[in-house]
Amino acid sequence: xxxxxxxxxxxxxxxxxxxxxxxxxxxxxxxxxxxxxxxxxxxxxxxxxxxxxxxxxxxxxxxxxxxxxxxxxxxxxxxxxxxxxxxxxxxxxxxxxxxxxxxxxxxxxxxxxxxxxxxxxxxxxxxxxxxxxxxxxxxxxxxxxxxxxxxxxxxxxxxxxxxxxxxxxxxxxxxxxxxxxxxxxxxxxxxxxxxxxxxxxxxxxxxxxxxxxxxxxxxxxxxxxxxxxxxxxxxxxxxxxxxxxxxxxxxxxxxxxxxxxxxxxxxxxxxxxxxxxxxxxxxxxxxxxxxxxxxxxxxxxxxxxxxxxxxxxxxxxxxxxxxxxxxxxxxxxxxxxx
Amino acid sequence: xxxxxxxxxxxxxxxxxxxxxxxxxxxxxxxxxxxxxxxxxxxxxxxxxxxxxxxxxxxxxxxxxxxxxxxxxxxxxxxxxxxxxxxxxxxxxxxxxxxxxxxxxxxxxxxxxxxxxxxxxxxxxxxxxxxxxxxxxxxxxxxxxxxxxxxxxxxxxxxxxxxxxxxxxxxxxxxxxxxxxxxxxxxxxxxxxxxxxxxxxxxxxxxxxxxxxxxxxxxxxxxxxxxxxxxxxxxxxxxxxxxxxxxxxxxxxxxxxxxxxxxxxxxxxxxxxxxxxxxxxxxxxxxxxxxxxxxxxxxxxxxxxxxxxxxxxxxxxxxxxxxxxxxxxxxxxxxxxxxxxxxxxxxxxxxxxxxxxxxxxxxxxxxxxxxxxxxxxxxxxxxxxxxxxxxxxxxxxxxxxxxxxxxxxxxxxxxxxxxxxxxxxxxxxxxxxxxxxxxxxxxxx
Numbered sequence: 203x204x205x206x207x208x209x210x211x212x213x214x215x216x217x218x219x220x221x222x223x224x225x226x227x228x229x230x231x232x233x234x235x236x237x238x239x240x241x242x243x244x245x246x247x248x249x250x251x252x253x254x255x256x257x258x259x260x261x262x263x264x265x266x267x268x269x270x271x272x273x274x275x276x277x278x279x280x281x282x283x284x285x286x287x288x289x290x291x292x293x294x295x296x297x298x299x300x301x302x303x304x305x306x307x308x309x310x311x312x313x314x315x316x317x318x319x320x321x322x323x324x325x326x327x328x329x330x331x332x333x334x335x336x337x338x339x340x341x342x343x344x345x346x347x348x349x350x351x352x353x354x355x356x357x358x359x360x361x362x363x364x365x366x367x368x369x370x371x372x373x374x375x376x377x378x379x380x381x382x383x384x385x386x387x388x389x390x391x392x393x394x395x396x397x398x399x400x401x402x403x404x405x406x407x408x409x410x411x412x413x414x415x416x417x418x419x420x421x422x423x424x425x426x427x428x429x430x431x432x433x434x435x436x437x438x439x440x441x442x443x444x445x446x447x448x449x450x451x452x453x454x455x456x457x458x459x460x461x462x463x464x465x466x467x468x469x470x471x472x473x474x475x476x477x478x479x480x481x482x483x484x485x486x487x488x489x490x491x492x493x494x495x496x497x498x499x500x501x502x503x504x505x506x507x508x509x510x511x512x513x514x515x516x517x518x519x520x521x522x523x524x525x526x527x528x529x530x531x532x533x534x535x536x537x538x539x540x
Numbered sequence: 541x542x543x544x545x546x547x548x549x550x551x552x553x554x555x556x557x558x559x560x561x562x563x564x565x566x567x568x569x570x571x572x573x574x575x576x577x578x579x580x581x582x583x584x585x586x587x588x589x590x591x592x593x594x595x596x597x598x599x600x601x602x603x604x605x606x607x608x609x610x611x612x613x614x615x616x617x618x619x620x621x622x623x624x625x626x627x628x629x630x631x632x633x634x635x636x637x638x639x640x641x642x643x644x645x646x647x648x649x650x651x652x653x654x655x656x657x658x659x660x661x662x663x664x665x666x667x668x669x670x671x672x673x674x675x676x677x678x679x680x681x682x683x684x685x686x687x688x689x690x691x692x693x694x695x696x697x698x699x700x701x702x703x704x705x706x707x708x709x710x711x712x713x714x715x716x717x718x719x720x721x722x723x724x725x726x727x728x729x730x731x732x733x734x735x736x737x738x739x740x741x742x743x744x745x746x747x748x749x750x751x752x753x754x755x756x757x758x759x760x761x762x763x764x765x766x767x768x769x770x771x772x773x774x775x776x777x778x779x780x781x782x783x784x785x786x787x788x789x790x791x792x793x794x795x796x797x798x799x800x801x802x803x804x805x806x807x808x809x810x811x812x813x814x815x816x817x818x819x820x821x822x823x824x825x826x827x828x829x830x831x832x833x834x835x836x837x838x839x840x841x842x843x844x845x846x847x848x849x850x851x852x853x854x855x856x857x858x859x860x861x862x863x864x865x866x867x868x869x870x871x872x873x874x875x876x877x878x879x880x881x882x883x884x885x886x887x888x889x890x891x892x893x894x895x896x897x898x899x900x901x902x903x904x905x906x907x908x909x910x911x912x913x914x915x916x917x918x919x920x921x922x923x924x925x926x927x928x929x930x931x932x933x934x935x936x937x938x939x940x941x942x943x944x945x946x947x948x949x950x951x952x953x954x955x956x957x958x959x960x961x962x963x964x965x966x967x968x969x970x971x972x973x974x975x976x977x978x979x980x981x982x983x984x985x
Contacts, residue, residue, distance in 0.1 A: 402758045419661055443811065445852045447645055449662060449689075452829060465841055468829040470646045471854040473811075487648070493662050497853030499809035501693040502756035507747075508691050512661060 230281050233258035235288040236295045236327070236350070236362060239269030241385065243405055244414040245504050251390045253291055253360040255348075262290035262331055271381055271410040271439065272348065272364020279343040279369040285336045289327035296326040298351035299366055300477065301460045302338040309352070323351035343369035344460025345435040345479040355398040359389060363439040365479075368460070374483070375430035378423045380494065382474060382511060383407045384440040401441055406500035406510035415508030419493070424516035431483040432515070438474045444500060444511065447471045448484060450492040457481040471497055486517035568985065569705065569728045569803070570778045570788050571612030575619045578602045579610065581640040581666070581688075581700060582628040584785035586734075588763055588770050590963040594736055595743035596699035597629055597640075598785060605784050608768040609730050609807055610686070610702030612788070617681045617709045617717075624655070624673045627666035633746020639665035640700065642674055643689035645853060646828050647704075649676040662689030681708035681716050682828030683803040683855040685730075693756045693809075694747060697738050701807045703730050703855075706828070715801050715857050716830050718838035723859060724798035725984065729790060729953075730768070731850050731971060732808035733761035733960070759809065764960040764971035766790040771954075771961070771972035775943075790973045792953065793984045796871075796930070797898035800860040800975075806852040812960065813847045818951035818975055820844040821860040828855060847956050862949075862977050863893065864930075865900045869908045871949075872899055873929040876907065881929070897980050923950040923974060931979025949977040 235258040240249035255272030277283050283302075289295045298304070309322035327334035346366040350357035365381055384403035405412045411420055423432060434453065438444060447470060454466035458480050472480050486492055495501060496511035503509025579599040584606030586596050599610030615621050629637040641663050643649070651657060657664040657672030666672040687701035705728075708717045715721040738755050750756060766774050767788040774790040776783070794800045802821060804814055824831060824839035831841040848856055864871040873881035885894045885904040892901050908928055915937065918924075922943035926934025933947045944950060954961050954972035963969035978984060 402754070404754060404757050406757075415661075445854070447853050449643060449645060451648065452646065452827065465833045467826070467831075469827045469854070471827060471851065473849075473851045473854075495662070495692070497806075497809070497851075499693040499696060499759075499852070500757070501691075505754040505757055506751040507694045507756060508661070510693070 230277065231284045231286070232275060233286045233288070234272070234297070235259060235262070235290055237263055237290045238266040239361065240266045241269040241361075241410075243385075243387070243504060244412055244417060244509070245506065250385060250387050252385075253357065253362050255362060255364050258286070258288050262288070269361055269410070271383065272362070274364065274379060275348065275366040277341060277366070277368055279341050281341060283338045283341055287327045287334050287336065289329060289332050289334070291329060293329050294322065294326035294332070294352055295357065295362065296322045296324050296334065296351040297336045297348060298323050299338060299346050299348045301344070301346050301479075302342060302366075302368075303340055304336065304338045306351075321353065323354075326352055341368045342460050344457050344462075345437060345481050346460055347437050347439055347477060347479060349439065356389075358439065359386070359398065359401070359441060365435070365437050367435060371433050371481070371483075373431065374433040375427050376423050376425060377433045377435070378515075379409065379435050379437065380422060380446065380513065381409050381437040382440050382444050382446075382496070383410070383438075384442060384500070385412075398441070403440070403442065403500075404504045406496065406503070408511050408513050412503055413509050413512050414503040414506065420513045421516055422494075422513045425518060426520045427486055427517045428520045431485045434482040434484055436472060436474050436478075436480040436482065438476055438478050441476050442500070443473060443475045443498060445471055445473055445497040446494055446511075447497040448492065448494045450486055450515075451484065453482040453484045455480055455482045486515070486519070489517060489519045491516050569612060569614070569726055571614045571703075571705065572601055573614040575615065576622045576624070577611070577613055578624050578626070579642070580604075580626045580628050582606045583630060584608070586699075586768065586785055587773070587783055588963050589773055589969050590966050592736065592763070592964060594734065594739040596739070596785060597695060598699045599625075599642075599702055606699070607702075607788075608699045608765075608786050609732065609788070610700065612702060612728060612730075613686070613704045614707065615678045615704065616707050617678055619678045620675065621678055622652070622673060622675045623686075624671060625666050626671045627668055629668065631742070631746045632744060633748050635746070636748075637668035638695070638747055639667055639690050640695065641665040641672065641689045642686050644674065644676055644684070644686050644704070646680075646684050647676040647678070649674045651675075660690050662692070665690050678706045680828055681706045681714075682825055683715075683805060683857050684828050685805050685807065685853060685855060687807075687853070691747075694738070694742075694750055696807075696809065697735065697756075697759075698742065701730075701732070703728055703803070703805045703807075705803065715859075716825060716839075718830065718836075720838040721801075721824055721830070721857075721859070722799065723801035725792070725794045726801035726803065727790065727792045728788070728803045728805070729766055729814060730788075730805045730807045731812045731814065731955070732765045732768070733810050733812075733971075734763040734765070734808075735759055735761045736763065736964070761808070761810065762962075762964045764812075764955060764962075766971055766973055770963050771969045774973040791976075792973070793948070793976045793978055794860075794862065795898065795978055795980050795982070795984070797863050797893060798861070800862075802848070802858045802860055804848050804850050804856045804858065806850045806854050809852050811852070811957075812850045812971060813956040814850050814953070814971075815847045815956035816860060816951070816953045816975065818949075818977070819860060819862045820846050821848070821858040823848065823856060823858045825857040826854065863898060863900060864903065865892070867900070868903060869906045870899065870903050871930045872897065873932070874905045874907050877929070930977070931982070944976065946976075946978050946982045948979065948982070951975045951977070
């Protein structure tokens with residue numbers, strides 16, 4: 203079980219390193235596509251229809267792709283970020299990043315009573331292949347959520363979100379994204395009927411995956427950590443509040459919504475409200491496996507007990523500092539840019 | 541000092557009342573202390589004030605009854621704490637009881653090699669009929685929690701959770717090792733909620749039947765508890781015989797000018813905004829760590845609130861103070877009320893409060909700014925003493941009052957999610973109790 207998990211997680215850093223070198227010179231222009239996807243729940247072979255952001259393949263895919271949370275965007279602070287969005291979906295899509303600077307051009311429609319109603323927070327890429335360009339200036343350091351700004355109650359739940367990290371923290375041995383989201387399959391079957399009024403999620407995901415009792419617990423970090431902090435970036439793309447608890451030494455919470463705290467907050471639990479990001483430093487003291495789980499008990503999978511929002515950190519404390527160069531294994535999304 | 545005499549008279553009268561009352565006060569934090577604890581996971585039933593009775597799984601102290609919540613473990617800083625868990629659960633349905641376990645957030649617990657149970661996802665577990673022993677060092681003082689690390693969504697709902705208090709080396713009247721965390725009174729507020737569907741289904745068909753429902757995901761509580769009781773049971777004495785599985789109460793009492801430490805623990809899975817009337821309180825710690833800018837500074841990052849945002853699994857320590865300052869009238873009345881209201885206000889320590897009665901001297905003999913209505917124009921609540929003045933009992937119609945035998949001031953403390961002040965849709969009840977400001981001299985055990 204452990205070996206299989208590690209082999210799977212090993213693939214990601216290879217890709218990550220490749221992107222690292224390829225993307226090292228480009229910081230500010232990225233291409234995304236909004237596409238139809240499918241997410242196969244752990245307890246059923248029938249996939250659930252999703253919408254998602256992927257690295258733009260240059261044209262719209264012929265069929266649904268395997269859904270994952272949008273690719274992690276990593277950029278340097280201070281500069282501008284431009285994302286060119288290709289929309290392969292059946293309705294207009296836009297892109298917003300709460301906490302970052304952009305000139306927003308809301309889309310307004312006039313309803314049957316003659317009232318102006320905002321339908322999108324900014325300009326949209328037209329349905330079925332349209333494109334639009336979005337620019338954020340003077341990027342602020344920290345962890346952020348990018349998401350659709352069009353009909354967000356529906357489109358974000360359909361899966362149009364991802365994490366943006368700007369800048370990096372010094373003196374950390376690993377930078378781990380922990381992105382929470384939920385899926386209510388009932389809202390995904392017939393999109394026209396989807397309404398958030400009846401939102402009752404059944405699947406609880408971390409980094410796009412829902413653990414079930416029958417499977418190994420996902421490992422989000424495994425590697426040497428001796429005398430160094432891990433950086434944990436908590437992001438909640440779901441519609442519910444969650445309370446991650448890290449079973450181990452207290453974390454030091456250092457930033458919220460991209461805003462550094464004047465003093466670190468020492469806690470073993472954090473309230474992660476919907477749309478919230480929190481950055482924490484954490485240092486395991488002993489070699490071992492440390493569980494991170496949702497203490498608001500989204501610990502079921504389609505009603506079955508023993509699943510949901512649970513991941514492991516595997517810390518390996520090396521007795522000698524010269525063994526520290528062994529690269530850390532960090533699971534996460536494919537990174538674009540640097 | 542006339543007022544002292546009055547207070548003593550009231551106290552004696554109060555003692556008589558106490559014997560007669562079913563709702564009376566027990567103070568402080570009930571729990572078990574030491575370094576070695578034997579807990580048993582077993583079944584019991586909780587009673588709710590609306591007449592409900594629900595199956596629970598609770599931690600018992602040794603061979604005792606299942607408790608909702610589990611026993612509050614009180615330990616001293618630096619102690620090596622051993623908790624031996626025995627799994628005595630029995631279930632309906634398949635009859636195959638689940639494993640159980642305990643996790644200790646904020647503590648680095650290990651299992652003892654000789655009794656290490658079997659592996660689970662969050663910790664090692666005790667199989668049905670088996671045991672597992674955990675050990676941790678209580679390095680840091682503060683308020684903590686423990687709960688089942690096995691199938692937590694179900695087992696916490698069933699009642700497998702409790703509180704831990706680590707007393708600092710500074711002494712038992714300190715929350716942490718700093719002067720600014722000293723208190724005169726302390727109370728635990730372990731907040732939880734219950735979705736009866738889960739308990740009824742587990743009682744009838746066993747835990748395996750949960751998979752056929754969406755109750756764990758689509759959780760819908762209709763009962764809310766402080767220390768395992770729903771109001772008005774919160775205000776009954778601790779250990780009353782008619783609540784055998786709910787031995788802890790929640791009846792905070794204090795004197796004017798005292799510091800009351802509230803230890804607030806999120807035992808369930810929901811947020812509970814715990815609103816305390818009467819005064820703001822100062823949040824000094826979270827998850828067993830002082831809100832401080834650097835070690836040794838004390839709670840210099842503390843802040844005042846009137847609603848404590850309790851989160852699942854986390855703990856908050858906050859210090860509540862009540863004085864009559866700023867009321868603009870004399871809480872002990874004026875001579876115009878009668879000769880027995882003649883009293884002095886003397887401060888020798890320069891804090892503007894009487895050194896004995898804690899009256900706010902700038903308001904000395906200031907009249908209450910309302911004309912008190914006559915008895916015939918009033919309706920009565922159980923907590924009205926018949927007098928607006930602290931420590932005094934006024935005349936009441938037969939059968940009225942009675943819940944406030946010492947003539948204290950009462951303030952409702954409750955969840956500010958107002959629907960949580962109900963028992964299965966019946967108001968008032970649920971996550972609610974009363975703070976009583978008792979007159980100086982009234983004994984608070």
